[in-house]
Amino acid sequence: MxxxxxxxxxxxxxxxxxxxxxxxxxxxxxxxxxxxxxxxxxxxxxxxxxxxxxxxxxxxxxxxxxxxxxxxxxxxxxxxxxxxxxxxxxSPESTSITVAEHTMGLLLAMARKIAIADKSVKDNKWEKKKFMGVELRGKTLGVIGMGRIGSQVVNRCKAFEMDAIVYDPYLPDDVAEQMGVRLTDLNTVLKNADFITIHVPLTEETKHSISDEQFDLMKENAFIVNCARGGIIDEEALYTALSENKIGGAALDVYENEPPKDNKLTTLDNIVLTPHIAASTKExxxxxxxxxxxxxxxxxxxxxxxxxxNLPRIDNRLKNELKPYMEVCERLGSFISQSLKGKVKEVEIIYCGELASLQNQDILGRCVLKGILDSILNSSVNTVNSLNMAKTRGIKITEGKTDNAKGYDSLVKVRAKSSKDSFSAEGTFIHEPKIVKVNEYWVDVKPSGNMFIAKYKDVPGTIGLIGTKLGEYKVNVGIMQVGRDVAGGEAIMILTLDHPVPDKVIKELIDLDYVFDATKLKL
Known part of the structure; x- marks a missing residue:
């Protein structure tokens, strides 16, 4: 080479x-x-x-x-x-230790007011009483996101005799137990932690996930660190929390706009700021x-x-045969991952029709797992590492084949299970990826863009109620598909939308008569 x-x-x-x-x-x-x-x-x-x-x-x-x-x-x-x-x-693993150590540095800088004490001495001042700090020992560390970096931070904080509570909706309980941390919900972390550190990707779900409501939950003397991505913390809300002494302090290495020119946070003494250098070490x-x-x-x-x-290299013949279904499988995985309630514990993949006769469906299974894991992990997921990452998360994977493609040339069926839910979808490729069955209901859905699923009782007026509620919030419906088992029984509605559904609308939809569940998706 x-x-x-x-x-x-x-x-x-x-x-x-x-x-x-x-x-x-x-x-x-x-x-x-x-x-x-x-x-x-x-x-x-x-x-x-x-x-x-x-x-x-x-x-x-x-x-x-x-x-x-x-x-x-x-x-x-x-x-x-x-x-x-x-x-x-x-080389994602190359920076795990470096970012974890920088996080520790910021925790100590906040706890002991090192940055402003340094500035004071350099200004020829001697203000010992002004810089009374706190110990890390005996304090509770709250970790939001328990991936490579979050787990390294926990390991180091244990050496400081800190306890750790963790919010990571995709971390299995048994893995958390092995790591020696208590897995809980986000609000519990915010209410109980003395020091909070963030290690999640910036997504639609995590953007401004730490804002006014979350700061109101935190202790008055709590400290928060962000070495992950700018935008996870709402900087306007952070400024209010710090300037009004709602929390003890903060430390940022990342910002919504970089460099943070004319940012009001730079005027405060109870925040430590570094210029996106958490990964910058010789090592x-x-x-x-x-x-x-x-x-x-x-x-x-x-x-x-x-x-x-991205995708590994495969020979051209196999690539041409499998490429359309790689996309189908990844979309199926993402669709199911976002629709399933609870943590994925089992995944069953069935290749039907002509796909069953091919010698190598392994790449398709990996595409399903990539779709499932992509939106929930803070790591790069690809078709090479998706199988190993799924097994690391304790997910049981079963694959099978059948000649019966239910009238299609080829079909892929995926069923995922959690401790409290089961969700399945079947897809094929007809000029483009299509989902043709969801939870045993026949549909015809293009899995793309902003989507919405509702489970409801098939009685007159329910579809209208859902549409009216979406209309109240100016959510425009592009395509609607409904499926049912029998008249008057349970039914499913799948919508393709021009804009995402706000979270508060989801809550209001679930409160409607005869609506059992509602979920928004982004594919």
Whole structure:
């Protein structure tokens, strides 16, 4: 293989690559030069400077792998890479320890008022009484998101003799028990924690999930840290909470707008601010370089890299046969994951019709699991690691085959179970992905965009009530599908909407007569 190192990475990673293959280092290459020369390379290593655009990728005739020495892949067109059969890998584990340690630094800086005490001494002041702090020992740590980084923070806080309570709706109870933490709901964490740390992705669900209502629940002397993503904490609400002394303090490494120019938070003394440096250590950068070098070397030796962001390479014949159903399976997984109540414990996947005769359905099962896990984990989920990640979460997976495709050429049936619910959906590909059955009700649904599911009693007027309630909040319905078993029995409604349904509307819909359940989805 011939590899281009297009951005500055640690020399240890470059040395590893040079021991195995032909390496060109050009960390000042321009976009125009990259387009002109990328055809000569089998692999490329980037950080954030180099942009792997669609134009670059389509000019890369021989490119097999794009390796990002870091976590974020915003500078890589993943869709273009996938379409052209190019693997994209990153190094997510390289920063886990570094971010956890930075979180600890911010916890201590808040507890002992280190930042403002430092500034005071440098201003030639001696204000010992002003900087009375608190110990971490004996305090309760509240962790929102118990992934790689959250678990590392917990490990370190145990050394400070802290207790830990955790909110992670997708962490199995037995895994939490093994980690030595108490799993609970978000409000309980907010009410009882002395120190709160956030380690979740920024999604529609988590954006501004810590706002006025949440700050009102917190203790007056509580501290909160965010080293995850800007926007999870509502900064206006945080400013109010800090300026009115509703909480003890805060520390941020990430912001809604970066840099936080003219941000009112910078005027406060009870907040510690750092410039998005939680992942910036020599060790983390060295680790990232070594990890991506190992990924490229593994690929060169015919092995499968561990941290693949997109689809793995498959031969063209199989790719053409399976590609439509990869999308069907991922959509089915996401649809079911968002519809199921409770934590997924079991997943059953049945391949029907022509799909059952193919030799390799493994990739389809992994696509289902990717769809299930993608919206609930703070880790990069792909078709390579989805099976292992599902097993790590304690999910039991069963796969089967049948010739009976119920009138279709091919069909995929997925059923997921939690401790309190079961939900199934069946999908096929007819010019585009289609869901044709939901919980034994026949439907015809395109799983895409903003969606809504309601379970209700099939009596006159119920559909109208639901539509009227949505109309009150200016939620426009694009497509409606209904299914029922018998007249007057239980029925299901699936809507495709122009806009997402606000949470308060969901609550009001569930309160309607004859409406048993209502759920919003985003596919």
């Amino acid at each position: 011939k590899v281009l190192v297009a951005d500055a990475i640690n020399e240890d990673g470059i040395a590893m690559l040079k021991n195995e293959m032909d390496v060109v280092v050009n960390t000042t290459i321009s976009p125009e030069e990259l387009v002109a020369t990328i055809k000569d390379f089998d692999g490329i290593v980037v950080r954030s400077r180099t942009k792997m655009t669609k134009e670059v990728i389509e000019a890369a005739d021989n490119l097999k792998i794009i390796a990002r020495a870091g976590v974020g892949v915003d500078n890589i067109d993943i869709d273009a890479a996938t379409e052209n059969g190019v693997m994209v890998v990153n 983390a950068q060295k680790g990232a370089a070594i990890i991506v070098a190992e990924e490229i070397i593994d690929l060169n030796k015919g092995k499968t890299p561990k941290n693949v962001i």
